[in-house]
Amino acid sequence: MPGRKRDGGIKADPGANWRVADSRNITHDGDGLYSYSGQGEESEDGIGTLWTVQPLDPRGGTLEVKIVSTGERNCIAIGVCHRGYPPNSLPGWKEASVAFHTDEGNLFLSSDDPQELHLPCKAGDSIRCSVVPSPGDPGGVLIRFYCNGSRIAQVPTRLPAGGVYGIVGMMSKGEQVQVQPLSLTQTVDFDQLWTVLTPTRIAHEGGGCCAYIGPAHATEQSVGTVRKNSKIDSTSPGGNCLQVQILEAGNQRCIAVGVCSKSYPIDMLPGWDEPSVGYHADNGQVFKNNEGQLMGQLCQSGDVVKCTVEPVDGSMKEVWVIFHRNEALVARTCIWTPEEGLYFCVGMMNPNERVSIALPEVLLPCASQRLNFSDVWEVVSPLVEHRGQGLCSYTGPGGDHSVGTVRSKEPLDPFNSGKSSFEVKIVNAGDYSYIAVGVCSCKYPTSIMPGWEESSVGYHADDGCIHQGTTTEHRTSHLCMVGDIMRCTVEPQDGSSKQVAILFHRNGILVNRVIQWTPSGGFYALVGMMSKGAVVQVLSPLTDTLMAQPTSDFKPSETATSRHMVLPLNNPGTPVSDRTVAGEMSIDPSSYYPPPGYYHHSSSFSGSLPGHQPSIYHPLGPSAFHHPSYHTQEHTPYRTQEHTPYH
Numbered sequence: 286m287p288g289r290k291r292d293g294g295i296k297a298d299p300g301a302n303w304r305v306a307d308s309r310n311i312t313h314d315g316d317g318l319y320s321y322s323g324q325g326e327e328s329e330d331g332i333g334t335l336w337t338v339q340p341l342d343p344r345g346g347t348l349e350v351k352i353v354s355t356g357e358r359n360c361i362a363i364g365v366c367h368r369g370y371p372p373n374s375l376p377g378w379k380e381a382s383v384a385f386h387t388d389e390g391n392l393f394l395s396s397d398d399p400q401e402l403h404l405p406c407k408a409g410d411s412i413r414c415s416v417v418p419s420p421g422d423p424g425g426v427l428i429r430f431y432c433n434g435s436r437i438a439q440v441p442t443r444l445p446a447g448g449v450y451g452i453v454g455m456m457s458k459g460e461q462v463q464v465q466p467l468s469l470t471q472t473v474d475f476d477q478l479w480t481v482l483t484p485t486r487i488a489h490e491g492g493g494c495c496a497y498i499g500p501a502h503a504t505e506q507s508v509g510t511v512r513k514n515s516k517i518d519s520t521s522p523g524g525n526c527l528q529v530q531i532l533e534a535g536n537q538r539c540i541a542v543g544v545c546s547k548s549y550p551i552d553m554l555p556g557w558d559e560p561s562v563g564y565h566a567d568n569g570q571v572f573k574n575n576e577g578q579l580m581g582q583l584c585q586s587g588d589v590v591k592c593t594v595e596p597v598d599g600s601m602k603e604v605w606v607i608f609h610r611n612e613a614l615v616a617r618t619c620i621w622t623p624e625e626g627l628y629f630c631v632g633m634m635n636p637n638e639r640v641s642i643a644l645p646e647v648l649l650p651c652a653s654q655r656l657n658f659s660d661v662w663e664v665v666s667p668l669v670e671h672r673g674q675g676l677c678s679y680t681g682p683g684g685d686h687s688v689g690t691v692r693s694k695e696p697l698d699p700f701n702s703g704k705s706s707f708e709v710k711i712v713n714a715g716d717y718s719y720i721a722v723g724v725c726s727c728k729y730p731t732s733i734m735p736g737w738e739e740s741s742v743g744y745h746a747d748d749g750c751i752h753q754g755t756t757t758e759h760r761t762s763h764l765c766m767v768g769d770i771m772r773c774t775v776e777p778q779d780g781s782s783k784q785v786a787i788l789f790h791r792n793g794i795l796v797n798r799v800i801q802w803t804p805s806g807g808f809y810a811l812v813g814m815m816s817k818g819a820v821v822q823v824l825s826p827l828t829d830t831l832m833a834q835p836t837s838d839f840k841p842s843e844t845a846t847s848r849h850m851v852l853p854l855n856n857p858g859t860p861v862s863d864r865t866v867a868g869e870m871s872i873d874p875s876s877y878y879p880p881p882g883y884y885h886h887s888s889s890f891s892g893s894l895p896g897h898q899p900s901i902y903h904p905l906g907p908s909a910f911h912h913p914s915y916h917t918q919e920h921t922p923y924r925t926q927e928h929t930p931y932h
Contacts, residue, residue, distance in 0.1 A: 299466045303451075306334045306372035311455065317464045321356060321455040332456045334372045335464075340448030341365065342469060343426050344708075344824070347415040347648065348451040349465040352387060352408050356459030359388040359405070363412045365428055365449040375454040383440050384452070385412055385430045392430070392438050404437055415470040416449065420492025420641055423792050424768070429470075469649045476795050479642065482551040483509040487633060491793040493642040494532065497633040508552045508634040511642070516626030517544065517594045519601060527592045527629040528643040531566060534586045535637035538567040542590045544606055545630045546623045554632040560623050563632070564590060564608040564615060571608060571616045580608075580616035592629065662810075662823060665731040666690045669814065675823040676712065683716060683817035690731050690814075691823060696807030697724065699775045699785050706774035707810045708824040711746060714767050715816030718747040722771045724787060725811045726804035734813040740804040743813070744771060744789040744796065751789060751797050763796040770824070775808055782807075 299317035310323035310333025323331045337348065350363050364376040364384025377384030377393025384393050390404030406412065411433055419425035419441050428449075429439040453462060472492065481487050486499035486509030499507045518524035529542050543555030543563030556563030556572025563572050566584035570577040584590065589611055597603040601622055608615040620627075631640060664671055668681035668689030681687040699705050709722050723735030723743030735743025736752030743752050746765035750758055765771055772790040778800060785803050789796040801808075812823060 299464050302338050302467050303335050303464055304338055306336060309333075311335055314461075317466075318353065319453070319455075319462055319464065321458060321460040323456070323458075325357075325458055326360075326456050330373050332373050332375055332454060334374075334376070334452055334454045336372075337451035337467070340368075340450055341416045341467075343416050343418065343444055343448065345415060345417050345470040345472075345649075346451075347413060347468045347470045349411055349413040349468070350453055351411045351463045351465065352406055353461040353463050354459055355387070355406075355408055356455075356457045356461070358457035359460070360454075360456040361387040361406075361460055361462060362393070362452075362454040363387075363414055364393075364430075364452060365414060365416065366452045367445045367449060368447050370450075370452065375456065376452045381445060382452070383428050383442075384454070385414070385432075385438070387412065390432075392440075394440065400438075402437060404432060406432065411465075414451065416444075417470055417472065417646075418492065418793060420490075420494045420793075466650065470646050471649055472644045472646055474795075475642070475644060478515070478644065479511055479513055481509075481511050485509075487511055489794070493644045495631070495633075495640055495642065496533075497535070497636060497638040499634070499636070501636055505634075506552060508554055508632055510551050510554075510630060510632045512545070512547075512551075512631075513629040516547070516628055517604075519594060519596055519604075525594045527631075528589060529591075529631055530589045530641045530643070531584055531586055531639075532641050533637055533639040534566060534584065535635045535639075537635040538583060538585075538638070539634040540566040540584070540638055540640060541572075541632045542566075542592050542608075543572075543630055544592065544594060544620075544627045547625045547628055549628075549630070554634065555630045560620060560627075561630070562606045562618060562620055563630070564592065564610075566590070569615075571618065573618050573620065578616075582610075584610060594627065658823070661693060661695075662691055663694050665692050677812070677814075677821050677823060679715060679814040679816065679819040681815065681817070683719070683815055685815065688732050688734055688813055688815045690734075691812040692725070692731070693810035696727070696809050697775045698807075699777045699782050705776065706772060708770050708772045709812055710770045710822040710824060711765055711767050711819075712822055713818055713820040714746065714765075715814070715819030717816045718765065718819075719814065719816035720746040720765070720771075720819055720821060721752075721813045722773050722789075723752075723811055723813075724773060724775060724801075724808035727806040727809060728804075729809075729811070734815065735811045741811070742787050742799055742801055743811070744773065746771065747816075749796070751799060753799055753801065759797050759799060761796050763791045763794075765791055773810065 300313055305311045305313060310321065310331065312320050312322045314320055319335055321333055323333050325331050341348065352361060362375040362377055362384045364382060366376050366382035370382055371379060375384065376382045377386065378397050380395045382395055386393060387406035390406060391399035391401050393399055413431040415429045417427050417429060419427050422441070425441055425443055427439045427441050430437050475489055475493050481489055486497060486507060487495050488498045489495050495511055497509055499509055527542065531540060534540065541554040541556060541563040543561060545555050545561035549561055550558060554563055554565065555561045556565065557575055559574040561574065565572060569579060569583045571580045591609040593607040595605045595607065597605055597619055603619055603621050604627070605617050605619050607617040631642060658671055658675055666689040668679060668687060669691055670678045670680050672678055677691055679689050681689055697705055711720060714720065721735045721743040723741060725735060726740035729741050730738065735741055739754045741754065745752060749761040749764040751761065752758055770792055774788040776786045776788065778784040778786050782803055785801060786798055787801055788798045812821060814821065
């Protein structure tokens, strides 16, 4: 009997998004509870698994599992796998699967040889696994693991065609887990939190990745800086901590992380002047108001620098500034807070320097994940055909007088983050890439492209221009092509919906931001095409899973990281049978990938569906602690007890 909400309505069972591969080994007890009911590892088919019904959304699909009982041996595993993974094997043990095992708290990457974390779990602990876009790597994803809300590991990779499914495995008597409702992990936009103060010297590449693009022969006058928009606040969660990973240290390693005042010179590294403190990667020194002291080793590519600010004696008038490198304490010093406050700051001044600034994450409910395309969108033109899973094909002859459009049924809500934006992936650009996304009024003509008339704004893929009515055109260099994802977001301007900011992104990077008066009835999402052969996939507000495209550019990622470990990763390979969406590929992935549990009695992923070749997957490589392209010398941790705090 399903539970009931306080208002008397039916409470959804989180288990509705999961399916058991073999009911002999796992039983569903309702309310997301699953119990192991098999014979244990003594039985040949004693391992039980449950899978998400759909692949996880690569834009942040997240599963969370609470351990209710560890049973006799605590043999519970949580992770992701490809569609053809053998259901009688714990996740992580076989090819193209990654999982966290709760007994000894280790990570398994397509092998029964663990990557040791030593974080064993107990009843009451919650394990979360998410698939999020990889900053600075278009098409790549990060598979992240969390224990009780704290991140414990991440693995960069590229998804197999058909995506990855969430999977939970159990194999000892008495084990019980409770799956939580699926959610979306979204990273707060960089532009909302940070400002590139010197855009001619530093470029934001997306997802918090910033690269130095200044003069080849750097001097003290060629410093580029990035500063947080809000001053440091020790009372808000995460408001007093900055974490920066050095992706590429460059030849000189002139990278600095620290704090400064709002009026601090934008062409000076933190710590070079008053009032400021900065930890410098090139020489390991901590500079305070232009006075340096050697506190630790120089930094290398892959290192993570953390800067934390804590009040002295409970007051923010004077604060401790604490630096860690790879979680080891480097130094702590105190500084008086200027009247305008202190701000986090990152500086670089040499070519080939590149960093990733950690951005906060938020969990959004996935209530709309089960919506059908027709629940959210309507094809308002006879020249567009919806082929399922959000895929829309242009069927017209092409040209200005043959525009096909798709429009949302309801207006976007600038005050609701779940309904304020939508995304479109270009599957086939057609003859001339005549594809546009944007917003329009409810009375906007359905036979013209977004932005061509008043009460509409549109971002056009062919030339990168943003059209704002009949008179205004914003030129950009962001042309779009096959595989690119175009996003349109509506945000309130000055706290009011009367005038809104319309933001356009390409692959997560901000293209432009325009201000527009809101028409009566609000702005509707609009997608337009007039290029023969064009195919797009509308991703959201329809939040169906992004269908991976089985193309020949399916490449393994270089590394997988777990805290400070860097692991070579040889990931799932290219499907033998390659077909493009625009050509003959079936819309239903199950037509060329077996459903979960298809190879029920097989101990390995072998064989094939009738008329299809099986996907080829390669096992993960052996572990190593340093990425060959990042580390040129051995990482030697320094002892924190040798570091003396100074004022």
